[in-house]
Amino acid sequence: MEFDGSQALIGKGAQADVFRYKGYAYKVYKNTYPAEWIAFEKEQQKAVNQAGLCPIRYYDTDDAHIIKMDLIEGEELEKKVLNGYIEGFGILADAFRKVHAAPIDGIKMPPLIATAGMGLSEEEQNMILPIIDRLSQKYPSCICHLDMHFLNIMLPNGAMEAANAKSGEKTFPEYVIIDWMNSRIAPAVFDYARTYVIFDEFSQEGLAIYKQVIADDIKALGISDEDFQDALTVCAVIRNREKN
Numbered sequence: 001m002e003f004d005g006s007q008a009l010i011g012k013g014a015q016a017d018v019f020r021y022k023g024y025a026y027k028v029y030k031n032t033y034p035a036e037w038i039a040f041e042k043e044q045q046k047a048v049n050q051a052g053l054c055p056i057r058y059y060d061t062d063d064a065h066i067i068k069m070d071l072i073e074g075e076e077l078e079k080k081v082l083n084g085y086i087e088g089f090g091i092l093a094d095a096f097r098k099v100h101a102a103p104i105d106g107i108k109m110p111p112l113i114a115t116a117g118m119g120l121s122e123e124e125q126n127m128i129l130p131i132i133d134r135l136s137q138k139y140p141s142c143i144c145h146l147d148m149h150f151l152n153i154m155l156p157n158g159a160m161e162a163a164n165a166k167s168g169e170k171t172f173p174e175y176v177i178i179d180w181m182n183s184r185i186a187p188a189v190f191d192y193a194r195t196y197v198i199f200d201e202f203s204q205e206g207l208a209i210y211k212q213v214i215a216d217d218i219k220a221l222g223i224s225d226e227d228f229q230d231a232l233t234v235c236a237v238i239r240n241r242e243k244n
């Protein structure tokens, strides 16, 4: 496929640019990015569509490196938070709860244990796989997004206004969780730990607030400090592989 010049760049990730074009969003991957991974991302999206976790549909184009998607007219939660919208952290915590509460019966998504060792040295595998195994026996599994951060949560236009207009009870604006490539079936602790590692890399201030907003949910799940630390080890090793 070819754009006619009216496309506009609306997002940038490590592996792809996202354009708005004729009422849709198009994710254009680098040519070096493996086509099987794009096919896998499409499968993942189908799974989360089915689970009711994301309304954005993916469509094939005649180019294996370009995915056509339903367009979200809005902005990343990141922009709002950088402008002082501290309540964005509450949305992040809500997003975790929503994802982890989704039923997993019939969902086609790999378990974390099946893919976590990919690209790791034997030593790294020996460090993380027993932890994943142990925690997967100890805690119930659910869908984990495993890349939950403010750039992967979109606020559609008008969502804030709509939430503010609702008088009385505290409501979250409508939001859309995107970028499900990393999602796996695993205990929720790995999702919380993954985002912890990301905050730790980019913002100590953000990390401090993050720890506060998830504390009650971590407690409610019965996750011990040691287990959280172990999950952090796993996520740090995986994160390190992605960067190298």
Ligand SMILES: Nc1ncnc2c1ncn2[C@@H]1O[C@H](COP(=O)(O)OP(=O)(O)O)[C@@H](O)[C@H]1O
Pocket: 010, 011, 012, 013, 014, 015, 016, 018, 025, 027, 056, 069, 070, 071, 072, 073, 076, 151, 152, 178, 179, 181
């Ligand atoms: N369907 C969409 N509608 C509007 N903007 C989108 C859509 N999908 C992605 N984007 C924008 O593009 C950015 C990168 O997309 P994303 O799927 O997160 O790619 P990556 O895997 O590279 O992070 C997002 O942070 C968002 O700003």
Ligand SMILES: [Mg+2]
Pocket: 013, 151, 152, 179
């Ligand atoms: Mg992203």
